Amino acid sequence: MEAAEAQTVILRLLKAAPGLQIGYFITDNAHALCNQIRARLGIQLVTQQWDVFSQAFWELIARRLIFIGGDRSLNQCRVWLTERGQRAANGEQFNPEDPTRYMERLLEAAPRTSDTTQQYLREALKSYEQECFLASSVMLGGAAEDTSLDVAASFVSWQGKPADNLKAILENPKQFYVYKLQQFEKRLTAAKGSIPPDLSENIELNITTILQLIRLTRNDAGHPTGRRVDQEDCYQNLVVYANAHRKLHRLKVYFDEQSDA
Incomplete structure (x- = not known):
């Protein structure tokens, strides 16, 4: 042990x-x-x-x-x-106070989570554990960005030719990541009718949640604005992220399976 x-x-x-x-x-x-x-x-x-x-x-x-x-x-x-x-x-499903169990439960719910997302998320949890809440927030923003772009890539493969324009945007290194994710959100919402109801329910909310986390972490905390992040905010962001990640992962699995069929 x-x-x-x-x-x-x-x-x-x-x-x-x-x-x-x-x-x-x-x-x-x-x-x-x-x-x-x-x-x-x-x-x-x-x-x-x-x-x-x-x-x-x-x-x-x-x-x-x-x-x-x-x-x-x-x-x-x-x-x-x-x-x-x-x-x-208390054994909450995703509890940053217990980082080992947090990651175990996240990977049980989302086994295809990328290595990059896992790396940033572990850094976020470790920073939280050491009470470096600003650093934790920045690392969480990196995890949220990678998760979103990973799901977006699976969405492009699922849609095929109609998503060629989005694919070009995602692969353009000169495009800001916020613009990439906004374009993904726009096209994902438009395709909602083609996605099973159990996956498409609250789809906009899940994407918006991730975008908001990225804005708060990468944009606000990640620049020398003097903004402070307290323990409670950091805790809540890690919990919110885990739940949004789990739901987005289900979308990714659906897109991948449909593309491989």
Whole structure:
């Protein structure tokens, strides 16, 4: 088990057993910790990796997801989830406070996500984890742009010759990406009647959401305007992006499958 996975287990453990004694994490007693995990969560660990859990414990403190208190003597102190930690432990579908699970769920819902999108999104999550919210926003903008252009390319292949003009726009390195995406949005909306209803529902909203994220991140945060991005805005942008990404990915899969048929 890696430290990132161990962090998730600790968050779940503290949700099930708030105020757990700190000794489970700072005393080399893997057997006791594993017993707690098995009793509270029903998880049977194959190997007792106390060192991995100890590392994960201190990383969670650094991320401000857990805190220690309750007694002047360290050995008698207990451990609780912070507000952010509670949010991470609640198991929301796309939770930036748990970046490992966030990516797992995103890729489960959108397995054809490009390597470039994954790279930028992981950087966005890592920056969020380190509380570099401005940097996270810029990386998220890169992920959103790549996602949109990836779906646009699949749309062009699906439409064939009628989309030659859009293809030329997308492949023109001198065209601004905002213009490319606006043209894609225009043609996608026009083709809505040819797309199955379960995929075309709210299609304009999903594209607009992505364009708005790009504007806020790449345009505003990505230039030295002095604009600040707080933790809550950054959190919400990552959640909104994941849901829009999932829906756009379904469109991409449909276009690809129809093109290959």
